[in-house]
Amino acid sequence: MRVMTWRGGGTFTLDRVSEPEAGADKVVVKMDSIGVCGTDVHITQGLFPSTPPKVLGHEGSGVIVEVGEGVEQQRIGERVVLNTTSHCGACSACTTWSESRCENADLTSGMFAEYAIAPSQSAVKIPDSLDLEQAALTEPASCCLSGAEMMRIDENGIGVVVGGGIMGLFTLAFLKRRGIERMVMSEPVKARRDMAKQFGADLLHDPSEGDLVEFIKDHNGGYGANIAAEAVGQPKLVAKCVEVVRPRGQILMIGVSPEESALPVDLYDLHYREVTLRGAFGRGDVFARTPSEIDQINLDGVISGKYELESVPQAIIDSGEGKGVKFVVKPNGYKF
Ligand SMILES: [Zn+2]
Ligand SMILES: [Zn+2]
Numbered sequence: 001m002r003v004m005t006w007r008g009g010g011t012f013t014l015d016r017v018s019e020p021e022a023g024a025d026k027v028v029v030k031m032d033s034i035g036v037c038g039t040d041v042h043i044t045q046g047l048f049p050s051t052p053p054k055v056l057g058h059e060g061s062g063v064i065v066e067v068g069e070g071v072e073q074q075r076i077g078e079r080v081v082l083n084t085t086s087h088c089g090a091c092s093a094c095t096t097w098s099e100s101r102c103e104n105a106d107l108t109s110g111m112f113a114e115y116a117i118a119p120s121q122s123a124v125k126i127p128d129s130l131d132l133e134q135a136a137l138t139e140p141a142s143c144c145l146s147g148a149e150m151m152r153i154d155e156n157g158i159g160v161v162v163g164g165g166i167m168g169l170f171t172l173a174f175l176k177r178r179g180i181e182r183m184v185m186s187e188p189v190k191a192r193r194d195m196a197k198q199f200g201a202d203l204l205h206d207p208s209e210g211d212l213v214e215f216i217k218d219h220n221g222g223y224g225a226n227i228a229a230e231a232v233g234q235p236k237l238v239a240k241c242v243e244v245v246r247p248r249g250q251i252l253m254i255g256v257s258p259e260e261s262a263l264p265v266d267l268y269d270l271h272y273r274e275v276t277l278r279g280a281f282g283r284g285d286v287f288a289r290t291p292s293e294i295d296q297i298n299l300d301g302v303i304s305g306k307y308e309l310e311s312v313p314q315a316i317i318d319s320g321e322g323k324g325v326k327f328v329v330k331p332n333g334y335k336f
Helices: 038-044 092-096 138-148 166-178 190-198 212-219 235-244 267-272 287-294 309-320
Strands: 002-008 011-016 026-035 060-067 079-082 115-119 123-125 158-162 182-186 203-205 225-230 245-253 276-279 303-308 326-330
Touching (some): 002 309, 038 309, 060 115, 123 287, 138 166, 138 287, 158 166, 158 235, 166 182, 166 190, 166 225, 166 287, 182 212, 190 203, 203 212, 212 235, 235 245, 303 309, 309 326
Parallel strands (some): 158 225, 182 203, 245 276
Antiparallel strands (some): 026 060, 026 115, 026 326, 060 079, 079 123
């Protein structure tokens, strides 16, 4: 089969490797779509630690074509999304943190390939109504769902998401679906603000047209927001979220701020207004139920570009330039 191997920096090679075989408790999945993630971009730019050679790609969907010993034969033909890690349910990380941090995790193979091998547990069946291309959004969506579910939902609350990329859009949708009455999207790019409406935004804020703090107060009787989520990864925008929330407000850090960055806020203000700041890194315990959650959201137009396997390097460059909302790679062709 063909795989796209990352060789360090921006260098890739398209390689032929032996056909995959499903070992015990594993499945082989013929890949339909694999999302290009900011993490893939950061790895090729040296901003996220990773050691070549390696097959990247961790947001994939496909169909089970082979099962190993111990896996039910009827799983063959099942439409699935692939979790990158399995979980034991018993270790310290599983019981005190989250199953996505399991200390005994078994990894799914890199997905920029015609086939991937995964533990049977990590191949999660998707609803019949969800198409495989959109199902490739499960992994990023699961991180947002996990984050949104960490938040306390106040009655009649107003929430704001700063940044309308894929993470901001899903965070907005899940906060709204959890019961925040009004959601605001703050985003400078018009196409992204428009997309936010589709995800449930009630109010749209363009930061080039005025300060977010004033905007929220104008729409909330002079008070700040109950929840502010930062989905860009810039410390100064996290600080803006601190400014935007009302006393006892909560901030969700979905964006990946650079390592060793400090938060430019007045700690006295955090203390005095009893503000909560919450990190949200991963898939938590929600991956398996994310496909049915995203199936409730109108995802039309979210996939903004498709690439062949040989074009992975270009897909990563285009994604890094922020050209679309989400690009997918189609290792087995555009018509699956
Ligand atoms: Zn990702
Ligand atoms: Zn575990």
